[in-house]
Amino acid sequence: MQLGRGLPTLLDRIAQQVVRVHLEKYLEPHFHQNSYGYGPGKSMHQALSRAKFNCRQYPYVITLDIKSYFDTIPHDKLLKALQFYCKEKWVSLYVSRWLKSGIVNEDARLNDKVGQGSQSQPLSGTPQGGVISPLLANLYLHVVFDGWMQQNYPGIRFERYADDIIIHVRREQIAQSILNKLQKRFTECGLTIHPTKTKVVSLVRSPTNRSVEEVHTFEMGGFVFTPQWVKEEGGWKLMILPSPSKSAKKSIMDKIRSLRLHTRTGSIYVVANLLNPLVRGWQNYYCHFIKRDLNDLWRFVNRRLEKWCKWNKRMNLYKSRRWLNKLYKLQPGLFAHWSVCPAY
Numbered sequence: 098m099q100l101g102r103g104l105p106t107l108l109d110r111i112a113q114q115v116v117r118v119h120l121e122k123y124l125e126p127h128f129h130q131n132s133y134g135y136g137p138g139k140s141m142h143q144a145l146s147r148a149k150f151n152c153r154q155y156p157y158v159i160t161l162d163i164k165s166y167f168d169t170i171p172h173d174k175l176l177k178a179l180q181f182y183c184k185e186k187w188v189s190l191y192v193s194r195w196l197k198s199g200i201v202n203e204d205a206r207l208n209d210k211v212g213q214g215s216q217s218q219p220l221s222g223t224p225q226g227g228v229i230s231p232l233l234a235n236l237y238l239h240v241v242f243d244g245w246m247q248q249n250y251p252g253i254r255f256e257r258y259a260d261d262i263i264i265h266v267r268r269e270q271i272a273q274s275i276l277n278k279l280q281k282r283f284t285e286c287g288l289t290i291h292p293t294k295t296k297v298v299s300l301v302r303s304p305t306n307r308s309v310e311e312v313h314t315f316e317m318g319g320f321v322f323t324p325q326w327v328k329e330e331g332g333w334k335l336m337i338l339p340s341p342s343k344s345a346k347k348s349i350m351d352k353i354r355s356l357r358l359h360t361r362t363g364s365i366y367v368v369a370n371l372l373n374p375l376v377r378g379w380q381n382y383y384c385h386f387i388k389r390d391l392n393d394l395w396r397f398v399n400r401r402l403e404k405w406c407k408w409n410k411r412m413n414l415y416k417s418r419r420w421l422n423k424l425y426k427l428q429p430g431l432f433a434h435w436s437v438c439p440a441y
Contacts, residue, residue, distance in 0.1 A: 131147065144318065151256070152337040157297060159295070160294070166288065167234055170237050176189060176196075197219065231259070241286045273297060321343070322339050353394070353397065359409075379391060402417075
C-alpha cells in the first residue's frame, strides 16, 4: 500500500532497495553504452560530454521529449520487459505489487486508518519517490528506444539520460524519417512524443542564408548547446559547447533570492554556512565544462552580501565593498564562489 500521491512507505523503500540491487546485476550488462541515466558509475556529465563530441561531427540533432514519461509507462508491457531479462518469479511478483498497489487518497489519510478512504488502482506509471522506479523506467526505454535504435539504425549515434534523448544525424531528411518512425514506435509502446518539445535542430548555417541567427541550439540536462568560439591549435574555431541554460540560471537566482540573505542575523559565517553547500553543488554540476560559466550569478551573490552588510552593519555601498574586499583578502575561501569570482 502506498500513502498520498503514490509515495511508498518506509518498509516499501527498504524492500525496493533490496530488489533494485538484485535486479541491477541482471539489467546493467544489457543496457546500451550510450544510456547514462541512473546507472552505477554513470552521470549526466558523461552524456553531455558525448553529445559535445558528436556535435562536432553531425550537423543535425533530434531532441526527443516524451510526454509525462514516468506517469504513462504501461504496467503490462513493463512487466513483460522485466520478465524477459529476469526469470525469477518472486521479483516480478514484488514489482507487480508495487506498480499496481492501491493509492490511499487524502480522505483515507484524514481518517488516520488505511482502508477507510477511497483508493485507486493505477494501470500505468511508476511509483512516485520509489527507489526502484528509476531502474524500471530505464529498463522500459532500453526496450522501447535503445534496442529499437540498435536494431534499425545501428550506425546512428545518440545519448540518453533517463527520458532525455538526443540523436545525431548528418542530413535533415534522415532526421525526419527517424522521427516519423519513432513516433509510431512510441505510440505502439503506450508512450507519447511531445509535439512541440520534440524537434529537429540544425547546428549549422544554411547554405543559402549564412546569417549567424540561422544557427540553432538545443537543451539537455539544464545545459544549452550553443556555438562558441574556442581557441585551439592553429587559431579560433566555432564549436557547439554546453553551458548553463537561461532557465537553470533563473532557477538558481530565484533560490538565492528566496534565502533572503540580508535578513540573516549574526556573523557573516552564518551566511557562509547557509550558502556554501548550495554554491558547491551548483559549481560541481553547472561549472563542469567551464569554471566561469556562472560568474554572472556569483556577482549577483556578491551584491546580496553587500545588502547583508547594509542591513547588519549599517554600511553604505562603498564601505560594504571595502569590508568584503578586506574579508576576501583575509579569508579567500570563506565563500565557495570566491574561488572564481572574488569580492572586488
